[in-house]
Amino acid sequence: MTGILRDLWRYHAEFRIGAALIAVALLLSVLASFSPYPPQQVYVVPPDVPPSLTYWFGTTSRGQDVFWQLTFAMRNTLLFGCTVALISRLLALTIGLFSGYKGGWIDRSLMAVNDTFIVIPLLPILVLFFFVMRDRMSWLLLALIMASLGWAYDARLIRAVAMSLKAREFTQSSLFSGMSTREILVQEHLPYVMPIVFSTTLNNMVWSIGLEVTLAVLGFTDINTPTIGGMIYWANQHTAMVAGIWWWIAFPTIAVIMTFIGLFLLAVSMNDYIDPRSRLRSFGGAS
Amino acid sequence: MSDLLLDVCQVSKTFTRGGLLSGQRIAAVKDVSLQLDAARPEIFAIVGESGSGKTTLSRMILNIEIPTSGKLLFDGVDLATLRTGADRLAFMHKVQPIFQNPFDSFNPLKRLDRYLFMTHRRFIASDGRITPEMAVDEALHKVGLSLKEVSHRYPHELSGGQLQRVAIARALLANPKLIVADEPVSMIDASLRISIVNLFKTLRDDLGISIIYVTHDLATAYYVSDRIMIMQKGSVVESGDARTVLNAPQHPYSRQLREAALLPDVAAGL
Amino acid sequence: MTQAETMPGELPDDAQPILSVRDLQAHFRTDRFGVKRDVKAVDGVSFAVRRGEIYGLAGESSSGKTTLVRTIAGAVKPPLDVVGGRVDFAFLPGYGGLRRAPAAEVARIRWRHLSYIMQGSMNVLNPVRRLRSAFVDFAYPHIGESRKQFEQDVVAHLARLKLDPSVLAAYPHELSGGMRQRATIALATICRPDVILADEPTTALDVVVQKEVLAMISGIRREIGSSVVLVSHDLGVHAQVTDRLGIMYAGRLIEEAATVEIFRNPLHPYTRHLISSLPRIGDDVPRKGLEGAPPNLADPPPGCRFHPRCPLAMEICRHKVPATLETAPGHRIACFAVNRSEAA
Numbered sequence: 001m002t003g004i005l006r007d008l009w010r011y012h013a014e015f016r017i018g019a020a021l022i023a024v025a026l027l028l029s030v031l032a033s034f035s036p037y038p039p040q041q042v043y044v045v046p047p048d049v050p051p052s053l054t055y056w057f058g059t060t061s062r063g064q065d066v067f068w069q070l071t072f073a074m075r076n077t078l079l080f081g082c083t084v085a086l087i088s089r090l091l092a093l094t095i096g097l098f099s100g101y102k103g104g105w106i107d108r109s110l111m112a113v114n115d116t117f118i119v120i121p122l123l124p125i126l127v128l129f130f131f132v133m134r135d136r137m138s139w140l141l142l143a144l145i146m147a148s149l150g151w152a153y154d155a156r157l158i159r160a161v162a163m164s165l166k167a168r169e170f171t172q173s174s175l176f177s178g179m180s181t182r183e184i185l186v187q188e189h190l191p192y193v194m195p196i197v198f199s200t201t202l203n204n205m206v207w208s209i210g211l212e213v214t215l216a217v218l219g220f221t222d223i224n225t226p227t228i229g230g231m232i233y234w235a236n237q238h239t240a241m242v243a244g245i246w247w248w249i250a251f252p253t254i255a256v257i258m259t260f261i262g263l264f265l266l267a268v269s270m271n272d273y274i275d276p277r278s279r280l281r282s283f284g285g286a287s
Numbered sequence: 288m289s290d291l292l293l294d295v296c297q298v299s300k301t302f303t304r305g306g307l308l309s310g311q312r313i314a315a316v317k318d319v320s321l322q323l324d325a326a327r328p329e330i331f332a333i334v335g336e337s338g339s340g341k342t343t344l345s346r347m348i349l350n351i352e353i354p355t356s357g358k359l360l361f362d363g364v365d366l367a368t369l370r371t372g373a374d375r376l377a378f379m380h381k382v383q384p385i386f387q388n389p390f391d392s393f394n395p396l397k398r399l400d401r402y403l404f405m406t407h408r409r410f411i412a413s414d415g416r417i418t419p420e421m422a423v424d425e426a427l428h429k430v431g432l433s434l435k436e437v438s439h440r441y442p443h444e445l446s447g448g449q450l451q452r453v454a455i456a457r458a459l460l461a462n463p464k465l466i467v468a469d470e471p472v473s474m475i476d477a478s479l480r481i482s483i484v485n486l487f488k489t490l491r492d493d494l495g496i497s498i499i500y501v502t503h504d505l506a507t508a509y510y511v512s513d514r515i516m517i518m519q520k521g522s523v524v525e526s527g528d529a530r531t532v533l534n535a536p537q538h539p540y541s542r543q544l545r546e547a548a549l550l551p552d553v554a555a556g557l
Numbered sequence: 558m559t560q561a562e563t564m565p566g567e568l569p570d571d572a573q574p575i576l577s578v579r580d581l582q583a584h585f586r587t588d589r590f591g592v593k594r595d596v597k598a599v600d601g602v603s604f605a606v607r608r609g610e611i612y613g614l615a616g617e618s619s620s621g622k623t624t625l626v627r628t629i630a631g632a633v634k635p636p637l638d639v640v641g642g643r644v645d646f647a648f649l650p651g652y653g654g655l656r657r658a659p660a661a662e663v664a665r666i667r668w669r670h671l672s673y674i675m676q677g678s679m680n681v682l683n684p685v686r687r688l689r690s691a692f693v694d695f696a697y698p699h700i701g702e703s704r705k706q707f708e709q710d711v712v713a714h715l716a717r718l719k720l721d722p723s724v725l726a727a728y729p730h731e732l733s734g735g736m737r738q739r740a741t742i743a744l745a746t747i748c749r750p751d752v753i754l755a756d757e758p759t760t761a762l763d764v765v766v767q768k769e770v771l772a773m774i775s776g777i778r779r780e781i782g783s784s785v786v787l788v789s790h791d792l793g794v795h796a797q798v799t800d801r802l803g804i805m806y807a808g809r810l811i812e813e814a815a816t817v818e819i820f821r822n823p824l825h826p827y828t829r830h831l832i833s834s835l836p837r838i839g840d841d842v843p844r845k846g847l848e849g850a851p852p853n854l855a856d857p858p859p860g861c862r863f864h865p866r867c868p869l870a871m872e873i874c875r876h877k878v879p880a881t882l883e884t885a886p887g888h889r890i891a892c893f894a895v896n897r898s899e900a901a
Contacts, residue, residue: 169386170394172351176379177402177457178409180372191396336763446850447618476617477790478827478866481834482846503764510836510844533838547764548793548838 008269018265025259029075037065039072039226051247058247061238066251072226074255080143080212080227081205087147088154088204089197096155097185097193100162101171111159117152122211125149130220139225142215146208154200158193165189202267206260213256228256291360292325292464292497293348298357299521300343316340316347317521318357323465325362328497330487332512332529334544336503340521345469345501349384350375362464380410383458387470389450393442399450400438402457403427410461426456429494430486448479455486459494466490469501484511505548509533517541573647574605575784576629576752581642583621583628586635596854598624600808601642603881606752608647611778611785613799613816615792615831617851621808622788623676626754629786630673631655631663646671648751668699672745674755679737682729688740689725696747711747717780718743718773735766739773749781756788771798792835796820801887804828807852807862810881814888824884824895826867861893869894 008015037044043063051058057066099110129145130137165171165188174184209228215221216229223230235241235248300316317340323331335341346352347359350366359366361382369375386392393399403423411422424434430452437445437453445453451471458466468487472480484507490496502508508515509529516526517540525538536542580603585596598621606612616622624637629644633656643653648670652658655666675681682691692711700707712722724732724740732740738758746753755774759767775798777783787799795802795816803813804825812825823829834844849866852858858865864874873893881891882899893899 169388169391172384172386173392173402173454173457174394174405176349176384176461177406178376178379178461179405188394188397191394336765448850476851477792477831478617478834478847479850481836481844484836485844485846505764506836506838509838530841543765545838547768 012269014265015269018262018269021258021262022266025074025078025255025262028071028255029078032068032071032075035068035071037068039069040224048243048245057251058245060234060248061240061243061245062234066247069226069231070228070251070255073228073231073252074259076139076225077209077212077228077256078259080139081209083140083143084147084150084208085201085204087144088151089201091147091151092155092158092200093190093193093197095151096158097162097189098181099155100159101166101181101185101189103163103166107159111156114152114155117149118156120149122149123214126211126215127220130215137222139222139227142212142221143208146211150204150208154196154204157196157200161193161196162189165192198270199267202263202270206263209256209259228252290325291322292362293321293323293499294358294360295319295321295344295348296358296360298344298347298354298359300340300347300352301355314521315343316354319344319518319521319523321516321526323497323499325464328491328495329513330491330498330500330511332500332502332508332515333518334502334505334508334515335518336544338520339518341501341518342469344518345467345499348499349382349467350378376409380461381463382465382467383461383463385451385454385458385466385468385471388474389447389454390442390474392450392454395442397441398438399440399442399445399453400434403437403453403460406457406460422460423456426459427453429459429489430456431482432456446479447475448483451475451483452486455483455490459490459496463496465497465499467499467501470503471500472507473502473504480507487511505533505544517544575608575647576786577605577645578625578629579603579643579645581625581628581644582640583624583633584638584640585624586638594855597808597857598637598854599628600857602805602808602810603642604803604810604813606784606786608751608784609778609782610800611774611787611798613795613802614786614788614805615790615795615802616805617790619807619851619854620805621854622790622805623756625805626673626756626786626788628654630671630754632673632675646752668696668748668750670751672748672750672753674742674745674753674758676756676760679734679741682737682741684729686728687725688727688729688732688744692725692744692747695744699748714747715743718746718776733766735762735769738762738766738770742770742773742777746777746781746783750783753777753783753785754788755785757790758787759789759794760791767794768797774798792831804831807857808854809862809891810889811863811892812888812890813881814885814890818888822888824888824890825863825892826869826894827863861891867894 009019045055045059045063045065047059047061047063049055049059055065055067057070059065060069095110095114099107126145133141171184171188174188179187212221212227213229213232216223216227217232217236219233221227221229223233231252232249235245238245240246240248297318297320298316299314299318302313302315303311321331323329333341333344343352347354350369353367361378366378369378393402400423403426404419407419407422420434427433427437432449432452442450472483475483487498487500488511491498500508500512512529514527515529515532517524517532517538519540525532525536525541532541533545536545580601581599582597582601583599585594585598587594602625614622614625627633627637628639631654633639639654639656644655645653646666649655649658649662649666652662655663682688697704697707700710711725715722715724718739720739720743724736729737742758758774759770762770771794774785774787778785787795789795799816801813802816802819803810804819804827805811806827812819812823812828819828820832823832830847834846836844847866852862852865860876861867861874861879864870867874871893879891879893879896880899881889882896883889884895890896
């Protein structure tokens, strides 16, 4: 794995830029632990101070330091994206691999469920959940809801690969070597769908973070937990743009765009290398 | 009943292609029967062109495909009654496959020896005196290889002929009574092909394993098999002793096949 | 390849060959993620094809036979690279290969003089267009006559190859594999090319159909007098149609003679093994296998590439490459065990 990363670093400009951007985002979220102010407290610093040496990114109208607020927001937003991606990948992998390998009525019924999830309109459902749950809507619950809405399309991709793998001779060899279904799926087929999992993980994070920001900006999330979207929500509430407090909106926006571009570049460059076929070609095997 | 190793009773297989209502039904195998004797191991060739149903038939014998009608009995046990995982494992213990493409018979991303050790672990009760390494090495020796040549190797590091030998060694580790080989030499280079074919003869003569040899090649079928069955569009057109059938084919289709087989004897055409 | 080489094309009984290949070297060069590989797929091959003959090339997978015809056809794209040697066509003198000729010249000779039937080319016909459009798309621009005249030519050509003109109205999927392959060959030969390069034209076809396609190839030679270079791994195919046969092993041509001569009197130990190990119907003699496997061309053995598997290997085989010498009229062979004088 370290070898792969080293090669990627050496040969892919996209990977270098993407990794640098994500490194900055990660650094920001790590810095949250060193914040001198608790994230939820207001009026801890003088309000509306423009960026200066004391307050690097300025302060908000609520008397919060934008830089330290941003570190918490970054941490929560990245954590949110990872949680959604992780849970939805697990769902997509399990259902996709199993459905594609088993076929028959199992496949048909699982795919019927899958297709239902694909056509459900997302934003109205999420807003509906917010109005039903109101104050009980924590970020973890939101992550769970979004994960259960975000697996369906990728499960179909994985199922397609699993179906072609089922037709390969080595699947039969494994079966006649006495492997159980679970062993075949995990040991034989999983490596072949990992490229899909990797690239969709990053895409899924972009999707979930984007959706979370949208919801937060509109005020449909738990606004007391600082997230990137939450920061922009509060800035809008205090009409920051009109009042000339541009730094309150500009820095969170730059941070989220940086994260998006970083994730996207990583997805593009890693996909090129993690694909087992190109990996095999690089050491001279046939796929 | 139980003196038959394999009893295929009038099996048919129909595939449905297309939707539920507009589906097209294709009969891949029509009413085929064949019997293998348990006491007398033999190489039984199923010969046909593409679309003859020979691969579908071999997949039914391997219990990968379920027949639409008819019965398959192996060692007196109806394959349709195999329901639990343990039943299936017991069946695979006695019947093992060998496939056409040796480069795809093993996962290209995994080491070869894991399949060998896995087969040994799953099918052979552990015996304190024989370590898995010894058992695998012995199976590889039967096919002219050794564990030293195979361990820690990936499939792409071996030639097609060597891989097919490993595939046979893997099948042997389950200690089967029947091996079903679907076109096992059609993707193997000419200079290596005959040694694989010879290996089948050795398995029959020395280990008493019956082999179902599925092929389109009449010449190798003549060379290795004891009995032969020629299929066309899902039906059997002619079957019997390999030498009798191929030296003097009766059915027009068998004769056509026999004539179309490109004989390397230029002298014959001079 | 050394000075003692007999150059092909200096045959007294024939005019200049239509195609001659001299010391051709083509390598696959890859440099991926810092791993450099140089696979010597074709390593010093020389041969000549006469007018109107069917020349066969036989060999196992990775013997370089497909790379050889690709190089002759000028289909050289990275990672494949021509390292040395020349390919001369009688109708394209002076350039030493399509690769070096100007684009206009290449366009002039494609289809009219040289046709290349690639492996599996019957599967590249556009599935949503009738075969007639394939003929119009590919061949019409090269003919330069009225559309009506072209239609007539196509029908006449199909009739000559014993194909029904109704195939023109069919979509590719409506035809069987054998019919598609025959239509592809008809398409490749519509302009009556001087040289047809056919790479495994009958692989993947059933035996009965295979025989029909081979008969068609012989028919083309008879009807329009083309020379054919036929690549096949199947010696039965060569026995059926080719006049002369070259055997390739690990990127080199190791033996070449009239097909009948190869089957009756093979000289190279590898060829001898190939011929003697072929099972024949009606012959119960046990055959023997050959030890070892073809070498890895990224790191081939020094000297004669067959020596690790050769029953007649001598000391000299381990470090010196045998030259291809003409031992009997028209029978060229690269082996020290046969060409004793060279070894001494």
